[in-house]
Structure formats: C-alpha cells, structure tokens
Amino acid sequence: MNAGKVCDQLVRWLEANLQRSGAEGLAVGLSGGIDSAVAAALAQRAAPGRTLGVLMPCHSNLEDQADAERVARHVGIPHVVVDLSPVYDILARALQPTLPAEADPGRLQLARANVKPRLRMLTLYHAANVRGYLVVGTGNRSELYTGYYTKYGDGGVDLLPLGDLVKGEVRELARYLELPEAIIQRTPSAGLWEGQSDEGEMGITYAELDRYLLEGAAAPELLARIEALHRVSRHKRELPPIPRVAR
Ligand SMILES: Nc1ncnc2c1ncn2[C@@H]1O[C@H](COP(=O)(O)OP(=O)(O)OC[C@H]2O[C@@H]([n+]3cccc(C(=O)O)c3)[C@H](O)[C@@H]2O)[C@@H](O)[C@H]1O
Numbered sequence: 001m002n003a004g005k006v007c008d009q010l011v012r013w014l015e016a017n018l019q020r021s022g023a024e025g026l027a028v029g030l031s032g033g034i035d036s037a038v039a040a041a042l043a044q045r046a047a048p049g050r051t052l053g054v055l056m057p058c059h060s061n062l063e064d065q066a067d068a069e070r071v072a073r074h075v076g077i078p079h080v081v082v083d084l085s086p087v088y089d090i091l092a093r094a095l096q097p098t099l100p101a102e103a104d105p106g107r108l109q110l111a112r113a114n115v116k117p118r119l120r121m122l123t124l125y126h127a128a129n130v131r132g133y134l135v136v137g138t139g140n141r142s143e144l145y146t147g148y149y150t151k152y153g154d155g156g157v158d159l160l161p162l163g164d165l166v167k168g169e170v171r172e173l174a175r176y177l178e179l180p181e182a183i184i185q186r187t188p189s190a191g192l193w194e195g196q197s198d199e200g201e202m203g204i205t206y207a208e209l210d211r212y213l214l215e216g217a218a219a220p221e222l223l224a225r226i227e228a229l230h231r232v233s234r235h236k237r238e239l240p241p242i243p244r245v246a247r
C-alpha cells in the first residue's frame, strides 16, 4: 500500500462527504486505540479547526484515557471528556426489569458489555449534533467483515473512512501519519471487560484475517471460521429487513 496516496484519498473523501452533507465539522470518539487515532488524524486534516475528539471512559482503564488525551494533543484537536461510568451503573439498575427470570450468564455479560458502545454512540451524536458535525466511525475492513463491533453502538456512525483498510493497513497509515509508536503498538481491544483483546475474543489473529481478506489465503479451518463470522454478522452490514406487502 502507498500510505501517502491512501492518506490523500481518504482526506479528500472526508472533505467531499463533509461538503456534500452541509455539516460543519467532524466528531470522533477517542479510545486511545490506533483506529480512533488514525480516524482523528484524517478528520483533522479534512476539517482543520472543525474536528472534535470525544473521550468516553466507562469503567475504563486510566491508561486508556491518558493515551486518548495524548492522541488529541498529538493530532492537535480539542477534546471533551464524558465519564459514562455513573450513567452505566444507573442504567444497569434501571434495566433490571428487562432481565428474564433466569438470565444466561454469557448472554447477560455480552448484553451488558454492549451497553457501553451504545452509550458512547448517543453521547457522540449529542456532541456532534449540537455543533452541526458528522460522526466519524473508526471501523476497519477486518472488523466490518467479521462483524466485530456492536450493532448501533460503535457501528452507529455517519462515515467510515477506514472501512476499506484491513487492520495492518490502518497500522501502516498510522506510521505514515507519525502517530506515537506506543499507540501503534497497543494490543487491539474493545475495552469492554478486563483483559479483553480482539484477537483473543475472535480466536483469529489480525495477521491471519488480513491475509485472507487481501490474498484469499487461509487454512481450511481458519477460512471456515472467518466465513462463519461473516455470515452471522450479515445483518449488521444491511438495513433491517422490510417485508414486501401485497395489497
Ligand atoms: N439474522 C439476524 N437478523 C437481524 N438481527 C440479528 C440477526 N442476528 C442477530 N441479530 C441482532 O444482532 C444482535 C447481535 O449483535 P450485537 O448486539 O452487535 O452483539 P454481538 O455481535 O453479539 O456482540 C458485539 C461483539 O462486538 C465486539 N465489539 C463490540 C464493540 C466494540 C468492539 C471493538 O473492537 O472495539 C468490539 C464485542 O466484544 C462482541 O464480540 C442480536 O442480539 C440481535 O438483536
């Protein structure tokens, strides 16, 4: 990949989408991870002085917030911090009546974890709406292909500038953009629970996934696993089904 060429294309793409929409700027959720760092750096180039970083810790590690602040400084964008931890706790209590008599523990853990990205989605839209900004998503091709994101959570966005780049290409772009090496080297994680990592949860490494997406090469078992993730997440990449009504 020619990182300079890709960078220019994506900045121009963001500029064009921003202009077409009539919106006044771009908002990005900053987690301290590489995807949001790259998305923020591109947004800042496309809308200098009109890009906002939004930090939304929700029982998150303090190091994540420090990294996110570092990214905002490095990229040169203003940021706001919204601590969602108390909101999450109150909501968890308020949601008690929605629980079935015997909730499956695995389902309960995932449902509760997915509340975090969904709270971030509404917070980010609020920060964007009050400024007339669009919400820039950070999903990359590897995540989109496997459905490794929360529907209407971090998947609920206006633009996906990184959507055609596999994770390794996002890393190449991060190096081209001269983002801090510590951010580039971080283990990819959704940060939804202690010790979570993308590769651990998916059971696939990004190297394997990216190789399959770029070259179509994978061992049969791996291929089956990736295609199964792709199949069951199809609904996330489409609008909700609408019945055709016969009148
Ligand atoms: N066939 C179908 N047609 C229409 N809708 C369908 C459906 N199958 C499921 N659904 C719906 O989709 C729901 C499942 O999707 P969803 O709610 O997203 O939940 P799910 O995919 O189960 O969980 C989200 C996954 O993304 C990961 N994640 C989340 C957030 C950020 C990141 C990150 O990398 O930063 C990663 C997270 O760790 C977890 O593995 C079902 O509960 C159901 O409501």
Ligand SMILES: Nc1ncnc2c1ncn2[C@@H]1O[C@H](COP(=O)(O)OP(=O)(O)OP(=O)(O)O)[C@@H](O)[C@H]1O
Pocket: 028, 029, 030, 031, 032, 033, 034, 035, 036, 037, 054, 055, 056, 057, 058, 060, 064, 120, 138, 154, 186, 187, 188, 189, 190, 191, 198
């Ligand atoms: N604590 C947070 N504050 C603000 N935004 C967040 C936070 N956690 C997650 N997000 C948003 O959700 C997006 C999805 O998270 P994801 O983990 O896939 O990306 P990342 O953290 O940028 O990179 P990596 O995948 O390498 O961890 C982030 O890019 C960011 O926009």
Ligand SMILES: [Mg+2]
Pocket: 031, 033, 188, 189, 190, 191
């Ligand atoms: Mg992350």
